[in-house]
Amino acid sequence: MTKTDLIDQNRPCRLPEEFIILDLRLAVCLKQVPSGQSGETDPRKGFVLRSGPGRLNPFDGSAIELAMSLKDRFGASVDLISMGPKQAEQTLLEALCLGPDRAFLISDPALVGSDSLATARALALTLSLLGPYDLVVCGLTTIDGGTSQVPPSLSRLLGWPFAGRLCKVVGLNEKELHFQQRYQDELLEATLPLPGVVSTLRESFTPRLPSIKAKLAPKKVTVLSALDLARSPLLANQESLRTETVDVAQAEGFSFGRSGGGPAKKTEPPADPAEFDPALYFGEKGSPTKIQAIRKPKPPNRVTVRPTAAEAAAVILEAVKAVKS
Amino acid sequence: MINPPFPSSDPKCPPSHLRDESRFQGVQAELKTPADHRALAELAVKSLERGQPMTFQGARTGLCGGCVPLAGQAVSLTLLDRPISLEETPEGFELRVQPGYDLASLGRDLSRRRFDFISAKVKAETLSAFRSRPYFWPPDPGERTATIGGLASTRAAGPGAHRYGSVAEHIAGLNFLMADGQERSVRRGRHFFRNGRMLLPGGQELAVDPSRLGLSEEADLLDLLIGSQGMYGLITSLDLKLAPAPAHVWALVFFLDSEEKAAALADVFLAEPLSPLVSLDYLDEASLKMVLSLRKTASKLLEIPPPPLGAAAAVLLEFHSNDESEIESAAAKALAGCQKVGGDPDQSWALTDAEAEKMRIVRHAVPEGLGGRLDQIRAKGYPVFNVASDFTRPGPSLTRCLAEYRRDLKAQNLEAVIFGHAKDNNLHVNILTENVSQTKRALELMADWLGRARETGGKLFQEHGVGKLKRELFAQAEKKETVDAWRTVKKTLDPHALFNPQNMLAD
Numbered sequence A: 001m002t003k004t005d006l007i008d009q010n011r012p013c014r015l016p017e018e019f020i021i022l023d024l025r026l027a028v029c030l031k032q033v034p035s036g037q038s039g040e041t042d043p044r045k046g047f048v049l050r051s052g053p054g055r056l057n058p059f060d061g062s063a064i065e066l067a068m069s070l071k072d073r074f075g076a077s078v079d080l081i082s083m084g085p086k087q088a089e090q091t092l093l094e095a096l097c098l099g100p101d102r103a104f105l106i107s108d109p110a111l112v113g114s115d116s117l118a119t120a121r122a123l124a125l126t127l128s129l130l131g132p133y134d135l136v137v138c139g140l141t142t143i144d145g146g147t148s149q150v151p152p153s154l155s156r157l158l159g160w161p162f163a164g165r166l167c168k169v170v171g172l173n174e175k176e177l178h179f180q181q182r183y184q185d186e187l188l189e190a191t192l193p194l195p196g197v198v199s200t201l202r203e204s205f206t207p208r209l210p211s212i213k214a215k216l217a218p219k220k221v222t223v224l225s226a227l228d229l230a231r232s233p234l235l236a237n238q239e240s241l242r243t244e245t246v247d248v249a250q251a252e253g254f255s256f257g258r259s260g261g262g263p264a265k266k267t268e269p270p271a272d273p274a275e276f277d278p279a280l281y282f283g284e285k286g287s288p289t290k291i292q293a294i295r296k297p298k299p300p301n302r303v304t305v306r307p308t309a310a311e312a313a314a315v316i317l318e319a320v321k322a323v324k325s
Numbered sequence B: 001m002i003n004p005p006f007p008s009s010d011p012k013c014p015p016s017h018l019r020d021e022s023r024f025q026g027v028q029a030e031l032k033t034p035a036d037h038r039a040l041a042e043l044a045v046k047s048l049e050r051g052q053p054m055t056f057q058g059a060r061t062g063l064c065g066g067c068v069p070l071a072g073q074a075v076s077l078t079l080l081d082r083p084i085s086l087e088e089t090p091e092g093f094e095l096r097v098q099p100g101y102d103l104a105s106l107g108r109d110l111s112r113r114r115f116d117f118i119s120a121k122v123k124a125e126t127l128s129a130f131r132s133r134p135y136f137w138p139p140d141p142g143e144r145t146a147t148i149g150g151l152a153s154t155r156a157a158g159p160g161a162h163r164y165g166s167v168a169e170h171i172a173g174l175n176f177l178m179a180d181g182q183e184r185s186v187r188r189g190r191h192f193f194r195n196g197r198m199l200l201p202g203g204q205e206l207a208v209d210p211s212r213l214g215l216s217e218e219a220d221l222l223d224l225l226i227g228s229q230g231m232y233g234l235i236t237s238l239d240l241k242l243a244p245a246p247a248h249v250w251a252l253v254f255f256l257d258s259e260e261k262a263a264a265l266a267d268v269f270l271a272e273p274l275s276p277l278v279s280l281d282y283l284d285e286a287s288l289k290m291v292l293s294l295r296k297t298a299s300k301l302l303e304i305p306p307p308p309l310g311a312a313a314a315v316l317l318e319f320h321s322n323d324e325s326e327i328e329s330a331a332a333k334a335l336a337g338c339q340k341v342g343g344d345p346d347q348s349w350a351l352t353d354a355e356a357e358k359m360r361i362v363r364h365a366v367p368e369g370l371g372g373r374l375d376q377i378r379a380k381g382y383p384v385f386n387v388a389s390d391f392t393r394p395g396p397s398l399t400r401c402l403a404e405y406r407r408d409l410k411a412q413n414l415e416a417v418i419f420g421h422a423k424d425n426n427l428h429v430n431i432l433t434e435n436v437s438q439t440k441r442a443l444e445l446m447a448d449w450l451g452r453a454r455e456t457g458g459k460l461f462q463e464h465g466v467g468k469l470k471r472e473l474f475a476q477a478e479k480k481e482t483v484d485a486w487r488t489v490k491k492t493l494d495p496h497a498l499f500n501p502q503n504m505l506a507d
């Protein structure tokens, strides 16, 4: 459905309540995944090896659709944000054909091999750098990593509430999003205070297809490096981006609702970010990987004042080097 | 076209082998499913010796009852479903396949560049040369489960026939088991007509004027066998000509708010050809509704948004090129064409490379939906078939052709789902009937249209064949000398009428 289907711009009329223009700022986090059926993984480190052409993670198509349908209905700007290799730019260019306003790619050799927490941190830094945003929309999971951890981790890092498995938007205003979410056979209705983070059910929002006009229009992706992220205001509250996956193993079973994927509730920012335990933030599907031990690095110097860009970049680079190794 | 829907009570043949996608109903037959080539050849030779008729079956997706047995045995070829070998010839790569190998398996194997060959003789250097770049088989009939043997026997064609032609242009040769029980290799140009005569591989002579069969003077035996609906013998293997795959594929869909605008847009593209264009198809409003209703059940369609509100018809294009900028400029011209006919450029889809498959899924949903609708009507007790056109009508514009069809349908108080290829007005007008009187009127109308098409040089029974369902229409629409010419071919190649009896020609 396009905006013109809903609002006849040639006819002066009072817009019905639900079509009030809110001018919200929305961000969609998305990922490029390998084009093939299954991505090869590094047997030692467990992360996906990327080569050849990529495509948009199919779950993220529904996230873009939700954001675009809110833009159509309520008026909003939509930014796309992705972290990945340089070739992910192609996926962002294609996603821009669906109508979002801007696209950003966080791409830095230092970030290769990031796990879900490092990814969430990089995304959180970017969101606070480019924001403020009212709503961040993510796909439920990815077809390659499949952890479902990034969206709830992101909410925790940003200190915003999270709602997972959205299947319908019931209403929206500047302060809150009224939505339905589905857990197996259960349909829940709840309200998410804004700003917030949501993940979408793939089957509930069929992605639109690009128009020929949009396909032919010039498009641009802004590439951000780790150094750029160092300017993020969020960094003032973060000591390190460092995570170290000591071991990765198949989990024996999943449990629902352990994470922020349950009905939305306001989460507090971590009192001490160094104590942040990702095991608490498994996705709503449960995590297929179990992090058996988290080696918590002793924070370097506690950052009490906002660092300069160069200082922060050094911290980030040191942290991501640890992730790589 | 009305045939009692009696289900099979014969334990020797499950009901699913007594029908095809046309829902034409067969009678008792013994089902034979040979496991390999040797078992197939033995079965065929024995049946020929004993005078037992055989009806060959591929995937049974045919739309004319060609594979439906009315006597003797149903010989299913679905277990002969593997690629045999790959060869590099001066013209390019040739892939030899068994007749039951299907289009989906071919697409999968070509895209992963790996085959599960029967023969261990494929040279390593041939394989590595083949793997150096992607290849494809240009014909693109919509039904991916159809077998290569079935596609060759019906001379199937997809939307890509606009540029690439039918399967006939992409088969270099085949092995063929003839009425004397011998299997022979038939290659392009080896057995051809000269002064109305052709020396056949077994040594007999076929005396028939090729022009009566709608063939040119240069036609050869391969032209005669491709599209022969199993009437002259059994295809035991086929050599497919592979072509280098284009680096870029774009599919464009324009949704228009009236049939007139859509037809005018297709006419613009026909008048000013866009160089990378390989297909140009048309879907009417009833077709779009069919897609919409199938969305409720077909999981593949759920990944695709519904046609926009208010869309009354769609024009579908596919571009192939190694140069993406060539496609981009063609797409820009197409967009200008849309504006020229008063279309809304925002009501369009542009799908590139792997995403282009979505357009094919939408197009395929129309015949699939029609099959479902037939089942609904048949469930009410009326044993109806789809009365569908399958001919070219060169000459008039698509606009004029569609207007004529609508006028005639209205005069007969009939409804139709119209979709198909814009080139030469190769449209499938599917008349939906729910009672005897409607079916009678539909058949009369179809016969009238076929006659008009024949007069203007159109090719009748183009893609789906005649089979058993359209035998009467064939006899009505073709000139007597044409029907007699086909009878001569049948008598010469299958003197005891043991191959696919009752196809095309009533006994």
Ligand SMILES: Cc1cc2nc3c(=O)[nH]c(=O)nc-3n(C[C@H](O)[C@H](O)[C@H](O)COP(=O)(O)OP(=O)(O)OC[C@H]3O[C@@H](n4cnc5c(N)ncnc54)[C@H](O)[C@@H]3O)c2cc1C
Pocket: B020, B021, B055, B056, B057, B058, B059, B060, B061, B062, B063, B065, B066, B067, B077, B099, B140, B141, B142, B143, B145, B146, B147, B148, B149, B150, B151, B152, B153, B154, B155, B156, B157, B158, B159, B229, B230, B231, B233, B234, B235, B236, B364, B367, B368, B371, B463, B464, B467, B500, B503
């Ligand atoms: C949804 C849908 C979409 C379709 N789209 C298209 C399309 O785009 N273009 C098109 O052309 N057709 C289309 N068709 C029709 C159908 O797919 C084709 O006619 C196809 O060629 C049939 O292949 P099959 O393997 O199912 O053959 P069958 O239906 O099993 O048999 C078809 C004929 O071939 C004969 N035959 C099969 N194998 C052999 C053999 N080895 N030796 C001798 N004779 C043999 C059979 O006896 C029969 O006469 C469509 C059908 C459906 C249901």
